[in-house]
Amino acid sequence: MRAPIPTLALSQHTAGVIFITISAVAFSSAGIFTRGVEADAWSVIFWRGLSGAGFILGYLAGRGQLWREVRAVNGPAIAATVLLALGAAAFITAFKYTSVANVTVIYATTPFLAAGLSWIALSERPSARVMLASTVAFGGIALLLSDEIGAGSMLGNALSVWMSVMVAGCMVVYRRWPSTSATTPVVLSSILVLPTCLIFGDPLTIADRDLVALIAFGFVFSVSLVAMNEGARRLPSAENALLSTMETPLALVLAYLILSEVPTPRTMVGASIVLAAVLWSQTRRRAVACPEG
Numbered sequence: 001m002r003a004p005i006p007t008l009a010l011s012q013h014t015a016g017v018i019f020i021t022i023s024a025v026a027f028s029s030a031g032i033f034t035r036g037v038e039a040d041a042w043s044v045i046f047w048r049g050l051s052g053a054g055f056i057l058g059y060l061a062g063r064g065q066l067w068r069e070v071r072a073v074n075g076p077a078i079a080a081t082v083l084l085a086l087g088a089a090a091f092i093t094a095f096k097y098t099s100v101a102n103v104t105v106i107y108a109t110t111p112f113l114a115a116g117l118s119w120i121a122l123s124e125r126p127s128a129r130v131m132l133a134s135t136v137a138f139g140g141i142a143l144l145l146s147d148e149i150g151a152g153s154m155l156g157n158a159l160s161v162w163m164s165v166m167v168a169g170c171m172v173v174y175r176r177w178p179s180t181s182a183t184t185p186v187v188l189s190s191i192l193v194l195p196t197c198l199i200f201g202d203p204l205t206i207a208d209r210d211l212v213a214l215i216a217f218g219f220v221f222s223v224s225l226v227a228m229n230e231g232a233r234r235l236p237s238a239e240n241a242l243l244s245t246m247e248t249p250l251a252l253v254l255a256y257l258i259l260s261e262v263p264t265p266r267t268m269v270g271a272s273i274v275l276a277a278v279l280w281s282q283t284r285r286r287a288v289a290c291p292e293g
Helices: 004-027 030-035 041-062 066-071 075-097 100-107 110-122 128-144 154-176 184-192 194-200 208-232 237-244 247-259 265-289
Strands: none
Touching (some): 004 237, 030 041, 030 075, 030 208, 041 066, 041 075, 041 208, 075 100, 075 154, 075 184, 075 208, 100 154, 100 247, 110 128, 110 154, 128 237, 128 265, 154 208, 208 237
């Protein structure tokens, strides 16, 4: 009689892992899109936001879900919108002032931020295994960039810290109110930053080549944010953020392949530690959720 319970738990957990993995893969390409164009940060934010919002609105309209999503806007959705807007703006700008490596290593501290915020706001204490895996992952990331983290711009690093706090806060919002729409805040956050971009930048004069790349960026970035929010409602905040650290080694690989940022031996060792910590954190969880028989 009780067999369906662990099955349901397994399906929800597995879905959460899949969503966060998709988010990490898509999110890891952000540095490539941002640093691979000549357009300034405000132009990147503008076209990423405009195209991303357009893709999601078209998707919702095609499925007949647009009006339902509009009616679903509530307090938590507005909070998520503001957090996403502030985080995305800082994230994009950070890549213009420091390396892909520095941005991603700072973002990888999000498990600690999310776990701390969840503990304070939700009284959700993370398991010892997740906290230990988070510590191991952070150690791997510290090793990964220990010989270059001090060389980055302080502004870029500060923006990366701010972005990490915003993402952690958004994860906690979705954990506290899991019924909050995952798509509407993405659209609204993208639209929210457009006037600021027009005031401080000149996004309407960028090269055609950059425009095509940034429209593609909008699509990929929208997929990453929607997947992140869908995963956040299915997993504890600390585990959610831990899985998201897969973005770090993925981003470094892309930076090497496309931007010719050559990883050092420490980078390779650190990336291996991060991936090992993520896999280890999942092994015990799956064993518990899927008993024999």
